[in-house]
Amino acid sequence: MLPDIPRERQLGILRKMLMIRRAEEHCIRFNEEHTGLLRGHFHVYIGQEATGVSVCDWLNPDDYVFTTHRNHGHVIAKGGDPKKVLAEIIGRATGYCQGRAGTFHVAAPGVGIIHTSAIVGGCLALAGGTAYAAQVKGEKAITVVFFGDGAMEEGVFYETVNIAKLWNLPLIFWMENNYRRAGGRGAGNAALELTNIPKALDVETTVIDGIDVGTVHKTAKSIVERVRGGQGPLFVEARTHLWPGNAFNMPKLIGGVTDIAWAWDAGKAPEKVRDWHKDHDPILNYVRELESAGMSRAELAKIDAEVSKEADAAAQFALNSPLPAAEDAVKYAFAGEGN
């Protein structure tokens, strides 16, 4: 369903989701079409755009967001500049962290993402910390920590939920279940319903379809309002479906870039990705709903063209940006006199 908000705002959400998709397609192309741009591995958010974008649509600039190894989408969703995200991914001086962080650790303190960890569960307790700080300072800011199903296997998840509940922290545990642990094998959690774990600590939980913008947006509105209103930590599980290009060590554009026309002509999509785009792609799902609500295909395609153009320019910006100076490597270990 479409979120119950004015059309302009609905389209703002579409633009953001498309921007994440297009920017990450560039990220994959950096790896596929160039040598040496990305030396290591990386992760993309493709297929999970609806959750990050819909949640961040309810957040203020000074609210805190924490993310994971799959951070590119969250940073853009919270208001990050795709140019600086793509530049960071390829280690450029113009990136959010001057190229020091790279794809795994993109952080954008200016938009409320003050630190990013690629360690599974690495930001859960830190999110408790920003929520606690806001509470102590009497600020209205809340914290949303995005994490994957795999992070619930780490002990720090339990410890943080417990502390957050005991201290009534303004913290949203937003778990994105993609039914996958990158590189993982075997059983992950003994709890068949992951919500049973926070429930055991008397934290209220909600399970939603993470592909449907309307559902996520509506849920996020009420969760954000309640946590901002002092009703303590809440837990949401948003269920998504793994994008087929993510089924490898490194993401691959196995069906090429997403064509928005596949929304109304699924048969045109390459077979390897056809079913996923037909049934599980949050963006094409949303596009179909907007069309049903009266938008023309031409209008929707025009929005995509505009976003794609901006994403192309962001990729060019990243590629044209200078690398940071080698000698500056030794900077920044300390903020103060430690050096």
Add this chain to the structure above:
Amino acid sequence: MPQEMTFGEALLEAIDEVAEKDPRIVMFNPSFAGEAGHAKLAALRKKYAARIKYPPIAEIGFCGVAIGAAMAGLRPIVDISTATFSYEAIAQIVNEAAIAHSNSGGLTSAPVTFYLKFGIRGGGGVQHSGSPQSWYWNTPGLQVVMPSTPADAKGLMRTVLLKSKDPTIFFGHDRLLDDKGMVPDGAYEIPLGKADVKRAGKDVTIIALSIQVPRALAAAEILAKEGIDAEVIDPRTLQPLDKPALLASVKKTGRVVITDESPDNCGVAAGLAAIIADEGFASLRAPIKRVSIPPVPVPYAVPQEDYVTPLAGRIAEVARALCR
């Protein structure tokens, strides 16, 4: 017939040979292989399926379980994968495994083998480029093994699995995993605490472990062209440590460069330098020099990552300056 194989394949071979005869060997998340060893890894996983667990992403939990199982008589091998993930488990490794023998007055021991893929791998970013060898060497009660070649990796892994009575941190550098080398035929062991001279020379000693050995050998080649004859010696294990061999080499050359891919501050090179200063001072004709990582979290950007990596050029430069 000696066979050519990768570092990863050599490890897998050692594990297979020992596990075949010793049912106490159990494995958590065996991965070891690198790219080239995939077939061998798949075969190992199949052969020992009943003795293999793929635990949840719960490092402190599964490392602790392995330690307890070792105390109860099993001989677990835990592949932690990226070395930095061991930081999640450090409370169990350092606070429990390492102290058990001493703390029990010699009654309890925890012969578990932790395998850590460490080092600056290229584009890993700071959290996938960790080199904690000096932390673990700084922990009494842990054996620290850091081979540089497939042959050494196999011989040392066999020794650890067959004979070790203590917890061992076994380091494999990410960039070595697919390196090939000749591996002797059949079953053989390399004792812990036995250094190996990888290149004999008379002008300057370069002490190097793991990935730094091929870098030191490359530096020695550069120096040779300039008429400087470098000796490259590989302690292979830090704990136990072959002090006599290191001191003998320094005595011969009178100059020493120590290189390791851990940070300068209290790093492996610093620890080795202290020993040479204490026990080999009289042999020295020049100050002891270290080539390691400057004290900064490893940056991601290509030129900066290269800048902090102790590559052959930097080793040669420092050694050259000593010989002037």
